[in-house]
Amino acid sequence: MFADGLLAGKRILITGGGTGLGAAMAERFAGLGASLVLCGRREEVLRETGERIAAATGARVDAIRCDIRDPADVDALFDAAWAGGPVDSLVNNAGAIFVARSEHLSHRAFDAVLATSLHGSIYCTLAAGKRWIAAGRPGSVLSILSTAAITGRGFTVPTVVSKTGVLAMTKSLAVEWASKRIRLVAIAPGTIPTAGFMAKVAAGREGEPEAPGDNTLERPGRPDELADLATYLLSPAADYINGEMVVLDGGRHLRNSGVEDLLKRSDAEWEAQRARR
Numbered sequence: 001m002f003a004d005g006l007l008a009g010k011r012i013l014i015t016g017g018g019t020g021l022g023a024a025m026a027e028r029f030a031g032l033g034a035s036l037v038l039c040g041r042r043e044e045v046l047r048e049t050g051e052r053i054a055a056a057t058g059a060r061v062d063a064i065r066c067d068i069r070d071p072a073d074v075d076a077l078f079d080a081a082w083a084g085g086p087v088d089s090l091v092n093n094a095g096a097i098f099v100a101r102s103e104h105l106s107h108r109a110f111d112a113v114l115a116t117s118l119h120g121s122i123y124c125t126l127a128a129g130k131r132w133i134a135a136g137r138p139g140s141v142l143s144i145l146s147t148a149a150i151t152g153r154g155f156t157v158p159t160v161v162s163k164t165g166v167l168a169m170t171k172s173l174a175v176e177w178a179s180k181r182i183r184l185v186a187i188a189p190g191t192i193p194t195a196g197f198m199a200k201v202a203a204g205r206e207g208e209p210e211a212p213g214d215n216t217l218e219r220p221g222r223p224d225e226l227a228d229l230a231t232y233l234l235s236p237a238a239d240y241i242n243g244e245m246v247v248l249d250g251g252r253h254l255r256n257s258g259v260e261d262l263l264k265r266s267d268a269e270w271e272a273q274r275a276r277r
């Protein structure tokens with residue numbers, strides 16, 4: 001679909017790059033010539049993904065353990081990444097979610113999600129932006145958000161608040177940093193049944209993760225479809241797109257937010273879910 005070598009010479013840092021959508025983007029970017037920095041909390045997972053992608057594509061892949069909830073860890077990540085050459089693009093992909101009734105959430109539960117999905121994304125964006133501005137280099141930031149930033153969504157409120165906050169950051173910095181040649185864009189995926197999605201969102205739900213009728217195209221999305229859109233948004237072809245969130249959801253958010261079935265759930269069903277976690 002894309003010209004060979006489209007991303008040659010680019011160095012791209014992907015948070016949560018060891019699994020799911022992050023790994024799918026990593027594989028696509030590396031296949032198009034980019035060198036990569038992958039981060040996440042689990043070193044073994046990162047190493048395996050990094051080695052697999054390097055062997056398949058010949059790309060340079062640096063796998064660096066980092067918990068993006070910790071600003072000192074984030075600074076160390078960016079220092080280590082830059083030591084291997086300046087980073088051209090950041091992908092804020094790491095995120096956290098669980099499905100629960102909001103009145104049952106402790107403040108620690110709220111903080112656990114915001115710390116990664118909101119604060120972590122902001123720490124990484126500032127770490128990248130500061131370095132680009134100090135070096136007079138251009139850069140781009142792609143954040144993986146959610147259609148819930150448009151519709152709102154019950155039972156996943158900490159995640160929705162986080163994604164909406166990162167969308168606000170994207171639009172705001174797109175204006176503030178445009179003169180520094182830093183571009184910020186986002187993708188709002190619908191349902192893409194990764195292992196993380198199946199464990200955190202689909203577990204305990206009736207039926208398929210995306211049932212016929214949930215979206216206009218009657219199928220879930222695929223990681224390679226997200227990787228294609230991410231490639232376009234980070235490529236020179238998208239140089240005139242700034243501050244925008246592109247939806248990739250088969251039209252689902254035009255019909256529902258994804259959790260309407262849960263409005264009818266009984267107390268007993270919620271208790272069963274809580275017991276399973």
Ligand SMILES: CCCCCCCCC/C=C/C(=O)SCCNC(=O)CCNC(=O)[C@H](O)C(C)(C)COP(=O)(O)OP(=O)(O)OC[C@H]1O[C@@H](n2cnc3c(N)ncnc32)[C@H](O)[C@@H]1OP(=O)(O)O
Pocket residue numbers: 095096097098099100104105106107108109110112113146190191196197200201202205208209210257258259277
């Ligand atoms: C189908 C179509 C749909 C379609 C609609 C839905 C579309 C969804 C789109 C998005 C999909 C995705 O994001 S898929 C990506 C999923 N991947 C991830 O989430 C990976 C990262 N996740 C995580 O690390 C964990 O899940 C997370 C809990 C957030 C953080 O882990 P920690 O180890 O930091 O946290 P813990 O110490 O375990 O817990 C911290 C506090 O949170 C509370 N807590 C933890 N899990 C909880 C839960 N399930 N319900 C309530 N509270 C919970 C604990 O009790 C603690 O509070 P106290 O008891 O008070 O101490």
Ligand SMILES: NC(=O)C1=CN([C@@H]2O[C@H](COP(=O)(O)OP(=O)(O)OC[C@H]3O[C@@H](n4cnc5c(N)ncnc54)[C@H](OP(=O)(O)O)[C@@H]3O)[C@@H](O)[C@H]2O)C=CC1
Pocket residue numbers: 015016017018019020021022039040041042043045066067068069092093094095096097116120144145146147188189190191192193194195196197
């Ligand atoms: N799949 C879907 O349908 C949708 C996904 N999304 C978003 O896409 C992104 C990727 O999700 P997906 O691939 O499905 O699920 P995954 O669970 O595979 O992705 C989450 C990744 O983030 C990493 N991560 C989590 N917390 C931290 C942390 N504190 N510091 C560093 N890394 C962390 C995880 O690695 P580790 O545990 O090793 O740290 C993991 O690699 C998320 O932001 C998600 O919200 C949005 C809408 C729909």
